[in-house]
Amino acid sequence: xxxxxxxxxxxxxxxxxxxxxxxxxxxxxxxxxxxxxxxxxxxxxxxxxxxxxxxxxxxxxxxxxxxxxxxxxxxxxxxxxxxxxxxxxxxxxxxxxxxxxxxxxxxxxxxxxxxxxxxxxxxxxxxxxxxxxxxxxxxxxxxxxxxxxxxxxxxxxxxxxxxxxxxxxxxxxxxxxxxxxxxxxxxxxxxxxxxxxxxxxxxxxxxxxxxxxxxxxxxxxxxxxxxxxxxxxxxxxxxxxxxxxxxxxxxxxxxxxxxxxxxxxxxxxxxxxxxxxxxxxxxxxxxxxxxxxxxxxxxxxxxxxxxxx
Amino acid sequence: xxxxxxxxxxxxxxxxxxxxxxxxxxxxxxxxxxxxxxxxxxxxxxxxxxxxxxxxxxxxxxxxxxxxxxxxxxxxxxxxxxxxxxxxxxxxxxxxxxxxxxxxxxxxxxxxxxxxxxxxxxxxxxxxxxxxxxxxxxxxxxxxxxxxxxxxxxxxxxxxxxxxxxxxxxxxxxxxxxxxxxxxxxxxxxxxxxxxxxxxxxxxxxxxxxxxxxxxxxxxxxxxxxxxxxxxxxxxxxxxxxxxxxxxxxxxxxxxxxxxxxxxxxxxxxxxxxxxxxxxxxxxxxxxxxxxxxxxxxxxxxxxxxxxxxxxxx
Numbered sequence: 127x128x129x130x131x132x133x134x135x136x137x138x139x140x141x142x143x144x145x146x147x148x149x150x151x152x153x154x155x156x157x158x159x160x161x162x163x164x165x166x167x168x169x170x171x172x173x174x175x176x177x178x179x180x181x182x183x184x185x186x187x188x189x190x191x192x193x194x195x196x197x198x199x200x201x202x203x204x205x206x207x208x209x210x211x212x213x214x215x216x217x218x219x220x221x222x223x224x225x226x227x228x229x230x231x232x233x234x235x236x237x238x239x240x241x242x243x244x245x246x247x248x249x250x251x252x253x254x255x256x257x258x259x260x261x262x263x264x265x266x267x268x269x270x271x272x273x274x275x276x277x278x279x280x281x282x283x284x285x286x287x288x289x290x291x292x293x294x295x296x297x298x299x300x301x302x303x304x305x306x307x308x309x310x311x312x313x314x315x316x317x318x319x320x321x322x323x324x325x326x327x328x329x330x331x332x333x334x335x336x337x338x339x340x341x342x343x344x345x346x347x348x349x350x351x352x353x354x355x356x357x358x359x360x361x362x363x364x365x366x367x368x369x370x371x372x373x374x375x376x377x378x379x380x381x382x383x384x385x386x387x388x389x390x391x392x393x394x395x396x397x398x399x400x401x402x403x404x405x406x407x408x409x410x411x412x413x414x415x416x417x418x419x420x421x422x423x424x425x426x427x428x429x430x431x432x433x434x435x
Numbered sequence: 436x437x438x439x440x441x442x443x444x445x446x447x448x449x450x451x452x453x454x455x456x457x458x459x460x461x462x463x464x465x466x467x468x469x470x471x472x473x474x475x476x477x478x479x480x481x482x483x484x485x486x487x488x489x490x491x492x493x494x495x496x497x498x499x500x501x502x503x504x505x506x507x508x509x510x511x512x513x514x515x516x517x518x519x520x521x522x523x524x525x526x527x528x529x530x531x532x533x534x535x536x537x538x539x540x541x542x543x544x545x546x547x548x549x550x551x552x553x554x555x556x557x558x559x560x561x562x563x564x565x566x567x568x569x570x571x572x573x574x575x576x577x578x579x580x581x582x583x584x585x586x587x588x589x590x591x592x593x594x595x596x597x598x599x600x601x602x603x604x605x606x607x608x609x610x611x612x613x614x615x616x617x618x619x620x621x622x623x624x625x626x627x628x629x630x631x632x633x634x635x636x637x638x639x640x641x642x643x644x645x646x647x648x649x650x651x652x653x654x655x656x657x658x659x660x661x662x663x664x665x666x667x668x669x670x671x672x673x674x675x676x677x678x679x680x681x682x683x684x685x686x687x688x689x690x691x692x693x694x695x696x697x698x699x700x701x702x703x704x705x706x707x708x709x710x711x712x713x714x715x716x717x718x719x720x721x722x723x724x725x726x727x728x729x730x731x732x733x734x735x736x737x738x739x740x741x742x743x744x745x746x747x748x749x
Contacts, residue, residue: 139457139499147503147525183450187483188458205458205526206465208567213556220553221538224545237537240530244564247528299722300680300698314548368611369648371631405718408741419746426743428721433736 142181149192149201156197207249215255218244227275227319229282274319277336278312281321284344285309291323292343295334297397302340307332308349322395324355331355333395358391358399359413366409388413400425456484460496461505461521468510468518500524528567535573538564543580551625551632555592558583582630585650593655594634597622603659606634609651617656618647621664624688625649639665643707669707674726675716676701687715701726713738 141163148154148162163181164174185192191202210218222241228234248256284291293305307323313333314320320333359379362370363386370387372378373394380388391399400422403410412419456478463469463477475487488496497507497519506523530538542561546554558581565574578584583591597604605619620636626646627633633646642665674693677684677700684700686692694701706712713735716723725732 133498134495135499135502136453136457136495138451138453139496140502142451142454142457143461143500143503150526177451180449180451181454184452184454184458187450188455188462190458206462208528210560214560214563216553217557217560220545220549220557221541224541225537228541232533233537233540236531236533237541240534240538243528243530298679298683300683314544318548365612371629373629401718401720404720405714407713407717407738408745411745423743423746425720426739426746429723430736430739430743432721432724433732 142184145181146185146190146201146205149199153195153198153200156194156199159199201246204247206247207252208244208247210244210248210252210255212255215252219256227278227282229279229286274336277339278319280342281309281312281319281336284342285311285321287344288349290326290345290347290349292345293321293323293334294340294342295338296340297338305332305334306345312336324350326350329354329356331393331395333398355393356396356415356418358394358396358415358418360389360391360403361386361411361413362389362406363409363411366406396421452484456488457496457499459484460493461500461524464500464505464507464519464521465524468512468520470516470518472516473518528564530564530568530570530573535570535576539573539576539580542577546580546582547627547630551591551627552595554582555588555595558588582627582632586632590652590654591625591632591649594622594649594652595625597655597658598624598634598636601662603662604655605657605659606647607653607656608647609653611651615653620645620647621662637665637668637707641669642667643669644711645708646711671706671709671728671731673704673706673712673716673728673731674701675704676724676726677719678722678724709734 145154145159145162148158160168160174160178163178164172168174182192189203190205193200193202218241225234225237225241228237245256288309291307291309293307295303295305297303305323306326308326310322310324310331312319313322315333318335318337320335321339322331322333324331361382363384367385367387370389372389373391375393376389376391378387379390382388396418400418403412403422404425412422459478459481460474463474469477471490471493474493478484479487500521501507504525505521508520508522510518510520512518538561542557546557549557558577561577562574565571565577596602601621601623603619603621605617607615608618609615619639620634622634623636623644625632626635628646632649634649634652635644635646637643638645678698679700680698681692681695681700684692684702686702687704689706690702690704692700693703704712704715709731712731716725716735717738725735
C-alpha cells in the first residue's frame, strides 16, 4: 500500500478530484476552494483564481455543472450519470411528491438530499423524461395536488403540536360533523390523505380525509394521552374465515371447532370498520363492544327500513 | 469561456488540459475495461485535445485516480492485452442510515395508495438503488413492507400484460376451497383490495366475473390464440338509489349514473357476479336502496334479516 502511494502521481488531477469530492459533500465556500488550490497560500495577489477558473472551465466543458451562489460553489450535475428508465423516473416523482408533504425538519432535509443526489446523476434522457412526467401529472394521486399540500402540512404540524382540535368535516352523506379530538397522525388511504384523530368522548378513532375537512381550529388544551383505542372483537365464518387476511392492526384470537375465527381489531376508524364488516353479510358478527354491536344492528334495521316504505 | 463560445477552440488559457484529461480517463474507466490503446486513441480523436498520451503518463493518471480513492483494476483478456477499469470510486451514490430510514418510511406511507403497476415499478427502482448503494439490508427492509412479498413479480408482470391485452388465459390456481385447479378466464384487470393483489376477469366455469388472489396463482398455463366468449355468460342489471351528494360517489367500471336528484342518485350496475354486487351494496348500508330487479332485492332483504337474526339468536 505504501509503495503504491509513493508512485508518481499528477497533482492537478488530485486537486481537481478532491475539489469535486468537496462539492459532493455539500456547498463549498470560495475561500476553502481557493485555499485548496493554493495549498493554503492564497494572499489575494497570486493567480490561483485564474487556475481555479481553468479547472472550473474544464469541468464545464466535460459536462459537470457547478454554480457559485453567495460565495459558495454548488454542484448541479454529477461527474458520472446513472441510467434511469421511464418507470424509474415515475417512481422518483412519486417519492419526491410524497416527500414534499413531509413536515419541515431533519427527516425532510434527509429525504430531499436523497432525491437531489439522484437528480444530480440524471443523464439527458432522464432529465427529459422527468420534464414530461412533470407536465403530464400522470401520477393520479390526489394528495399530491398542490392546493391540498398546505392543508396536509398544517395537519402534520397539528399532530406534532399535540394539542386538541375542533374539526368540522363532512361525512359520506355530505352532512357536517363537529368533532372535538386529539390529533394522532396523517395517514395515506385509498389515494387520499387522512387525518387520524382520537375522539374526545371515549376512545373512538376517526380517519378524516383532509379534503373533507371544512374547518380546523387548534385549542389551547393539550391532547389526551390516556385514551386507549376501542378494541373490537368479531367472529368470521365459513368461506370468509378460510380466506381472511388479517390487517396490520388485527390479530387472530381463537379458531373455533366449527371453523369460525375470532378476530381482535384495534385502532381502526369504527365507521370504516363497520362499513367493512357489513360487507361480509351473514359471515361476520360483532361480539364486542356492546355499543358497536348495537350500532351494527341499528344499521341493519335502518337498511331494512328502506324496503318497508 | 467567451473566446470558446466564439471560436469553439480550446486553448491552454481557457482550461486545465490535465484536469480535463483526468475527467475523460475517469469516465472511460467507469464505463468498462479500456486498454492503453483505447484511451490514447480516444484522447487523440477528441476534438479539444488531438493528442496521444504515453503509457507512462497513463500510469501517472491511474496512480492519481487511485490516490483520490478509486479502485482501479488491471485485467488481461484472452488477447493478452492489459485493460484498466474503475470498480469503485468516491463519487458513487451513497445513502446515510437516516436517508435509508426515510425512504422506507415514505414508501410505507404511500404504498397503499399506489396501483399495482406503480408498485412494481417502484420496487424495481428501489432494488436498483439498493444495488447502487450495495446494501442488501435496504432491499430486505423494502421487501418486508412490500405488498409483493409473497408474489412472483415476473408472473405478476405477465398477468398485467394479459389484462392490458384482455387475453383469454388458463391459470393454475391453488384454491382454499378445492385445492389446485385450472381456471380459464378472460383477464380484465389487476386490483388491490385490503393490501392483497387480485386478478379480475370473467371465468368460463361459473360464467361470471370474479377475482383471484395473485399469491395463489402458480402460473399461466396457456394464453389462448383465439379468444372466445363463455356461452350463456351471466349478466344482469341492478338499479339502486344512493343517498349522498354526487361528488362523493365513486363509480365502479361497471356502473353508470342514470338519474341525479338533489341528494339522491340512481345508479345502474351491470354485473355477472351477484356476490360481489351484494358486498358492494351492503357496504353502503342505509344509504342504498335496491330498486330492481325484484328477485335480487328480495334476496338482499332476506340476507339483511338473516344478519339481524344472527345478532338475536345468542
